[in-house]
Amino acid sequence: MPRPVLIDTDAGVDDALALLFALQSPELSIKAITTVAGNVGVHDCTLNVLTVLRLLDLPASPEVTEGARKPLRRSLFSAPEVHGTDGLGNVRRSLWGGRGEGPFRRDAVNVIIDRCLHFGRKLTIVAIGPLTNIARAWNKNPGALKRVGRIITMGGAFRVPGNTGPVAEFNYYVDPEAAAIVLNSGLPVTVVPLDVTQELVLMRTELEVRAQRKSSRMAQALVKFTKSYMQYHSATEGFSGGYLHDPLAVAVAIDPACVQTERVHVDVECAGRFTRGMTVADFRRKPDRKRVSVDVATTVDHNRFFKLFHGRLWG
Ligand code: BDR
Ligand code: CA
Numbered sequence: 001m002p003r004p005v006l007i008d009t010d011a012g013v014d015d016a017l018a019l020l021f022a023l024q025s026p027e028l029s030i031k032a033i034t035t036v037a038g039n040v041g042v043h044d045c046t047l048n049v050l051t052v053l054r055l056l057d058l059p060a061s062p063e064v065t066e067g068a069r070k071p072l073r074r075s076l077f078s079a080p081e082v083h084g085t086d087g088l089g090n091v092r093r094s095l096w097g098g099r100g101e102g103p104f105r106r107d108a109v110n111v112i113i114d115r116c117l118h119f120g121r122k123l124t125i126v127a128i129g130p131l132t133n134i135a136r137a138w139n140k141n142p143g144a145l146k147r148v149g150r151i152i153t154m155g156g157a158f159r160v161p162g163n164t165g166p167v168a169e170f171n172y173y174v175d176p177e178a179a180a181i182v183l184n185s186g187l188p189v190t191v192v193p194l195d196v197t198q199e200l201v202l203m204r205t206e207l208e209v210r211a212q213r214k215s216s217r218m219a220q221a222l223v224k225f226t227k228s229y230m231q232y233h234s235a236t237e238g239f240s241g242g243y244l245h246d247p248l249a250v251a252v253a254i255d256p257a258c259v260q261t262e263r264v265h266v267d268v269e270c271a272g273r274f275t276r277g278m279t280v281a282d283f284r285r286k287p288d289r290k291r292v293s294v295d296v297a298t299t300v301d302h303n304r305f306f307k308l309f310h311g312r313l314w315g
Contacts, residue, residue: 002029004119005253006112008067009246010038010129010171011048012083013229017202017313018128018246019052020218023062024312027254030062031123032115034108038129038174039079040087042069045129048088050102051095055218067108068132071175079170082232089225112137113144120147124253127153127182128246130171135178138185145187154249155179156193156266156279158296164277169194172268173277180268189294191266192249193279196259196300200248203241204230214314222313244309251305252297258305259297263287266294 005028009015022028035045046066053061070076084090105111112133115123125148127134134153138145155171156179157163164173172179183189207226211219229242251258264287269278287293 002027003253004029004031004115004123006032006034006115006123006125008034008036008108008112008125008127008129008133009045009049010036010040011045011052012039012079012087013089013226014242014244014246015039015128016048016052016088016225017244018250019049020056020222021247021309021312022126022250022253023056023058025250025254031119032063032065032111034065034067034111034133036067036108036129036133037069037071037076037078038171039083040085041076041078042066044087046104047101048086048092050104051088051092053102055095055221061102063111064102064104065108065111066104066106068136071130071132072135072177074175077174082229084228089228091224095221095225108133109137109140113141116144116148121149123148125151126249126253127151128249130175131155131178131182132175135181138181138187145185148187150188150190151182152190152192152249152252153182154192154197154246156191156296158193158195158279158281158283160195160198162278163194167275168277169279172279176268176270176277179277180270183266183268183294184292186292190252190261191294191296192252192259193296194245196297197245197248198243199300199302200244200305201239201241202244203239205240210310210314219314247309248300248305251308255304255308258301258308260299261295262298263293264296265291266296
């Protein structure tokens with residue numbers, strides 16, 4: 001039986017790859033997609049999700065619901081230089097094919113609560129943006145969230161530098177208060193940080209070769225919407241390709257053995273002058289039972305991940 005999944009996303013370029021990966025994986029049944037402000041404003045994220053769904057021509061598309069316009073207590077910090085001003089490499093309009101938007105709702109928090117109540121322990125939430133919607137759902141109805149099977153969140157940087165300033169990863173930098181709430185909620189949380197996601201790079205040449213072989217509408221779109229994301233990495237990291245941050249969170253939902261995890265208490269810095277959003281954990285000690293712990297991915301099985309990812313993306 002496929003596992004019921006809710007994906008909460010700030011649909012930028014690697015989110016779009018994660019969505020295409022998830023939607024083509026028979027182990028997962030995507031019961032809802034909710035959007036949150038992050039890489040770009042929330043309405044652009046919603047339009048990006050609708051665009052990705054169009055690329056696949058699924059027999060039945062999951063419901064799309066727009067969520068938080070801004071973090072819990074801060075104004076939005078976004079990443080147009082990484083994902084384009086539309087969040088999809090500035091090519092979203094050309095991918096629509098002039099067919100306009102699809103339908104969407106605007107109450108993500110209620111949808112999250114509803115799916116938790118409906119599916120209970122069977123439900124996995126894959127959160128690949130700032131944790132604003134999830135924290136708001138928890139604040140509104142903790143009883144509902146306590147029923148969830150697992151929350152997999154892409155975020156944090158433990159033994160590696162940050163990607164948004166020296167110490168913080170983007171998703172937790174954008175809404176550190178929300179990350180702190182979710183990571184200290186006591187819910188079953190798996191954190192997929194930069195430590196493991198930055199080990200996974202999709203090279204431009206490989207993408208182009210595979211896309212040419214496949215030659216579908218989706219493959220052509222992939223080549224287009226990843227272009228500026230990969231150019232950004234080329235300028236900042238020195239390789240022509242892009243990190244697969246969010247696809248790894250999806251892979252963990254499909255096959256948890258893609259990563260090894262360590263159980264640890266995690267604090268998220270909300271007060272620091274220079275350290276906003278930093279994840280702080282003491283891996284030297286056994287977890288203290290009196291403190292809330294989460295599972296943090298510390299190593300990734302590259303072969304296992306890439307076999308799964310390419311297999312599902314290209315068929
Ligand atoms: C995370 O930040 C976003 O820019 C990506 O989509 C990913 O979720 C990586 O730090
Ligand atoms: Ca994301």
